[in-house]
Structure formats: structure tokens, C-alpha cells
Amino acid sequence: MSLFKNKLIIALPLIVLAIVFVFSLTAIPIISPTAKNLPVAIVNEDAGSSSGENMGNVIANNIKSATAAISEQPPIKWIEVGSEEEAKTGLHHQEYYAALVIPKDFSTNQASLASPNPVSPEIRIYVNQGMNVTAANMAQQILTQMVSGLNEKMRAQLIAAFDQKGGTVTTKQAAAWASPIVSKVSPVNAIGTNSANGNAPVTLFQPLWMGSLIAGAIFLLAKNKTIFANRKEKLQANGVQVIWGALLALVAGFGFTWFVERWGMSIPDFMDIALFLSIAYFAFFLMISAVFSWIGFGGMAIFVLFLFFGAPLLSFAPELLSPFYRDWVMSWLPMRFLVDGLRELFYFGEGLKLNHPTNVLMWIGIGSILVLLASALKPSGKTNEELIRSSP
Structure with missing residues (x-):
């Protein structure tokens, strides 16, 4: 056929393959996105317990150490912030994808878990959805997993301490120990609906x-x-x-x-x-x-x-x-x-x-x-x- 005398027609398979190759490169960055050094604020306002123990410092140090041990480029880059309000301001200015706040009564409530009237300590997590919903959700998932790990560790410590004393766990204590640390997740700059x-x-x-x-x-x-x-x-x-x-x-x-x-x-x-x-x-x-x-x-x-x-x-x-x-x-x-x-x-x-x-x-x-x-x-x-x- 005369059509196949045209060199472009003969070369068409190679041309198509080259075009497909070039545009396949656009898929590389979205095939498996991995979080690296997501800036997340951490606020420790814990005032300590009456015994002088400050569990907020322990929790903050453990969280930062655990993150740094993941890889050379950890998913979270912790940024220490002085107060919860300062962290909220940074979230609004798109400085952080999330913020983790340890409130001032954390140690006091943590110490109460061994008492007849336990109060579970709370950690507040703010998720900056508007900055980038994908990155913010990744940060939220990492933070909630960390809190879950802290829960398991604290639960084991409480049970071990009661086993040594030979005490009896009350129903209130059992309910509190099911989740020793309560994580409260709040979206900020929310994306809303129909967006x-x-x-x-x-x-x-x-x-x-x-x-x-x-x-x-x-x-x-x-x-x-x-x-x-x-x-x-x-x-x-x-x-x-x-x-x-x-x-x-x-x-x-x-x-x-x-x-x-x-x-x-x-x-x-x-x-x-x-x-x-x-x-x-x-x-x-x-x-x-x-x-x-x-x-x-x-x-x-x-x-x-x-x-x-x-x-x-x-x-x-x-x-x-x-x-x-x-x-x-x-x-x-x-x-x-x-x-x-x-x-x-x-x-x-x-x-x-x-x-x-x-x-x-x-x-x-x-x-x-x-x-x-x-x-x-x-x-x-x-x-x-x-x-x-x-x-x-």
C-alpha cells in the first residue's frame, strides 16, 4: 500500500510509545506519595502533678524520639510551640499541618488513674484540613497511632503496678484504663462540604x-x-x-x-x-x-x-x-x-x-x-x- 511508503506511518509505533512514555512520567509523583518532614506543632502546657512529676515532658520526648527513629527523613518534623493559642495562629498561617497539645492538667489526671475516681488525661490534636487535606489526614493518622501506642504502654504500666500491690480494680478504673489517654481531634480551617x-x-x-x-x-x-x-x-x-x-x-x-x-x-x-x-x-x-x-x-x-x-x-x-x-x-x-x-x-x-x-x-x-x-x-x-x- 502507498500509505506505508510514508516514513511517519512506519515510525508511528515508536512515536506513540515515546508519547506514552513522556506522559507516563506525570504519574510518578502520585503513585506512592510518602510524607517527609511534615511540619507539626507540639505544645506541652503540662504543669506537673502534686508530686512534681511532669508526664507531659515524658510524653513529648517519647513522641519526638519515636518519630526520629523511623528513618533519616521522618514523616513528622516537630516544631515546639509555647502555647495552644500560638499553635492555632500558626495553623491559620499555614505553618503546620497539625498540632498536638498536652494540656496543663495532664500529669494531675494521669496520676488520678490509680485513684478510686480516675480522670483520663487528654491530648488535643488539631488537623489543618485547609492547608492540604491529604497531608493533614496523614499527619492525623500518624498522631492518633502515636496516642494509641501511648495508651497501650500506659495501660500495661497501670496493670503491672496494681498486680504488684495486689489491689482490686474498680469499674471506674477499668473504664478509664480501656483508654487511659483520650485524644480529642478537632479540624481547623475545615474544608466543609461541596468543595x-x-x-x-x-x-x-x-x-x-x-x-x-x-x-x-x-x-x-x-x-x-x-x-x-x-x-x-x-x-x-x-x-x-x-x-x-x-x-x-x-x-x-x-x-x-x-x-x-x-x-x-x-x-x-x-x-x-x-x-x-x-x-x-x-x-x-x-x-x-x-x-x-x-x-x-x-x-x-x-x-x-x-x-x-x-x-x-x-x-x-x-x-x-x-x-x-x-x-x-x-x-x-x-x-x-x-x-x-x-x-x-x-x-x-x-x-x-x-x-x-x-x-x-x-x-x-x-x-x-x-x-x-x-x-x-x-x-x-x-x-x-x-x-x-x-x-x-
């Missing part, structure tokens, strides 16, 4: 990115079909593209927010979310347009790779990624600032303000405008005037 299980910021990224990519491609097609008389006309066309991009950003930001709210997503503040999405769309549109203006449709490959390699990473905390993906892929993704900004708006009660994600997106937009306008100075094919002069 894609805490992944609403990541869910909103892809449509916005595709919208800006397609709009940039359409502008490039239109400009490629236009013959500009001189560089001034090219500069004017680029200026029109910037102005039109601002209008598109408002349409995309407000329209998209309205759509997802109609589909059932919980939108904490319509105006703030819509304006932030508009800022993000404008920054992405300008960045894509700036790259297209210099290298043409070759830039499409860059932004498609951003999409396919970036989307799987955005839902994971940096501590769950390998150093390569964390430092050389994640850190270079412009869309992560969209996700970070939306996370603050959705789960941390932060209104729209000039925070780090918003500032970065604005600087991306400003830099892209300068690059886009400068492309008017780029040498191009013959202008309309040159075509007229060269005609017979």
Missing part, C-alpha cells in the same frame, strides 16, 4: 488554564493572518490584545465562578473568588500571549506540558513529593499561585488582598505585558509597505 473533598482550588485551575491557552492561540492565529504596515501597527495590535485580555479575564472569572456555584460548589465569597480568578486568568493569558508572540505555536508544547505535569502535583503538599518534583517541577509552576490563593480564600477566611499568591500573579502579568509589547520590535517577514515597493 471537591478539599480540592476545589485544583479543580478550578484546569478550565481557567485551558480558557487562557485557547484565547492566546486564537489571538496568535488572528495576528498571523494580519499584515502589519509597520512596527507601530504591531505595537497597537499588542496593546489591543492586552485590553481585550482584561475584558476576557472578567468574563472568565465571573462567568466561571457563577457556573461552578450553580453546579453546587460552595463559594465562600462570590466577589472575592471571581476577582481572584479574573486576576489569575489575565496573568495566564498575558504570559501565554507573550510566549506565543516570540516563538509562535511552538509555545503550545510548553503550556500543554505545564498542564499535564502540573495538574497531578497541585493537589499534593510539597512534603509528599520527591526532591526532584518538589524543587525542579513544582516550584516552577505558575498555576500553583492560583491554587495557593484560592486555598486561602476557600478555607482560611482570607478576603482578597495583596498576599503572596496575588502579588506573584500580578508580577507575572506585568512582566508578560512588557514582553508582549516588546515583541513588536521583533524582526518579521515583509511588511505591507515593503511588499508594495518590491512589486513590479
Whole structure:
């Protein structure tokens, strides 16, 4: 068949295999995410018992030692914090995925377990769901397992002590010894309902990115079909593209927010979310347009790779990624600032303000405008005037 005389047809199996291989790399960071050095606050407010014993110090030291012994890169990185309120502030500022608090009456209650009126000591665990629900759940699981281990150890010590004395265990003591330490788990910055299980910021990224990519491609097609008389006309066309991009950003930001709210997503503040999405769309549109203006449709490959390699990473905390993906892929993704900004708006009660994600997106937009306008100075094919002069 003549069809098989075409070299591309013959090479198609290898081409397909190469494409499949490249895009299979996107699955590597999400196949088996492992927690490494998740920052978790630990607060020991234990005032000690009347005998001077401070079980809070013992518990805190045992927990930190047990974590450090797991591996060279333990799943938890403990950060000592002075008070429960200070830990809550850090959780709100996205400094910790969780916090473990040993209250001031821990030793007193622990000593009462051997008395006729036992009171189980309590450990409070705060889980920062909004920071990253996957990492926060991992931290919660590790902390609850640690408390379970402490429970078993304390239960064995209590039973051994009573065996030596030959005493009789009361029903109250038996009930308290079933769980000598009570762990109270409280979510903070909760993800709530109808938020894609805490992944609403990541869910909103892809449509916005595709919208800006397609709009940039359409502008490039239109400009490629236009013959500009001189560089001034090219500069004017680029200026029109910037102005039109601002209008598109408002349409995309407000329209998209309205759509997802109609589909059932919980939108904490319509105006703030819509304006932030508009800022993000404008920054992405300008960045894509700036790259297209210099290298043409070759830039499409860059932004498609951003999409396919970036989307799987955005839902994971940096501590769950390998150093390569964390430092050389994640850190270079412009869309992560969209996700970070939306996370603050959705789960941390932060209104729209000039925070780090918003500032970065604005600087991306400003830099892209300068690059886009400068492309008017780029040498191009013959202008309309040159075509007229060269005609017979």
C-alpha cells in the first residue's frame, strides 16, 4: 500500500510509545506519595502533678524520639510551640499541618488513674484540613497511632503496678484504663462540604488554564493572518490584545465562578473568588500571549506540558513529593499561585488582598505585558509597505 511508503506511518509505533512514555512520567509523583518532614506543632502546657512529676515532658520526648527513629527523613518534623493559642495562629498561617497539645492538667489526671475516681488525661490534636487535606489526614493518622501506642504502654504500666500491690480494680478504673489517654481531634480551617473533598482550588485551575491557552492561540492565529504596515501597527495590535485580555479575564472569572456555584460548589465569597480568578486568568493569558508572540505555536508544547505535569502535583503538599518534583517541577509552576490563593480564600477566611499568591500573579502579568509589547520590535517577514515597493 502507498500509505506505508510514508516514513511517519512506519515510525508511528515508536512515536506513540515515546508519547506514552513522556506522559507516563506525570504519574510518578502520585503513585506512592510518602510524607517527609511534615511540619507539626507540639505544645506541652503540662504543669506537673502534686508530686512534681511532669508526664507531659515524658510524653513529648517519647513522641519526638519515636518519630526520629523511623528513618533519616521522618514523616513528622516537630516544631515546639509555647502555647495552644500560638499553635492555632500558626495553623491559620499555614505553618503546620497539625498540632498536638498536652494540656496543663495532664500529669494531675494521669496520676488520678490509680485513684478510686480516675480522670483520663487528654491530648488535643488539631488537623489543618485547609492547608492540604491529604497531608493533614496523614499527619492525623500518624498522631492518633502515636496516642494509641501511648495508651497501650500506659495501660500495661497501670496493670503491672496494681498486680504488684495486689489491689482490686474498680469499674471506674477499668473504664478509664480501656483508654487511659483520650485524644480529642478537632479540624481547623475545615474544608466543609461541596468543595471537591478539599480540592476545589485544583479543580478550578484546569478550565481557567485551558480558557487562557485557547484565547492566546486564537489571538496568535488572528495576528498571523494580519499584515502589519509597520512596527507601530504591531505595537497597537499588542496593546489591543492586552485590553481585550482584561475584558476576557472578567468574563472568565465571573462567568466561571457563577457556573461552578450553580453546579453546587460552595463559594465562600462570590466577589472575592471571581476577582481572584479574573486576576489569575489575565496573568495566564498575558504570559501565554507573550510566549506565543516570540516563538509562535511552538509555545503550545510548553503550556500543554505545564498542564499535564502540573495538574497531578497541585493537589499534593510539597512534603509528599520527591526532591526532584518538589524543587525542579513544582516550584516552577505558575498555576500553583492560583491554587495557593484560592486555598486561602476557600478555607482560611482570607478576603482578597495583596498576599503572596496575588502579588506573584500580578508580577507575572506585568512582566508578560512588557514582553508582549516588546515583541513588536521583533524582526518579521515583509511588511505591507515593503511588499508594495518590491512589486513590479
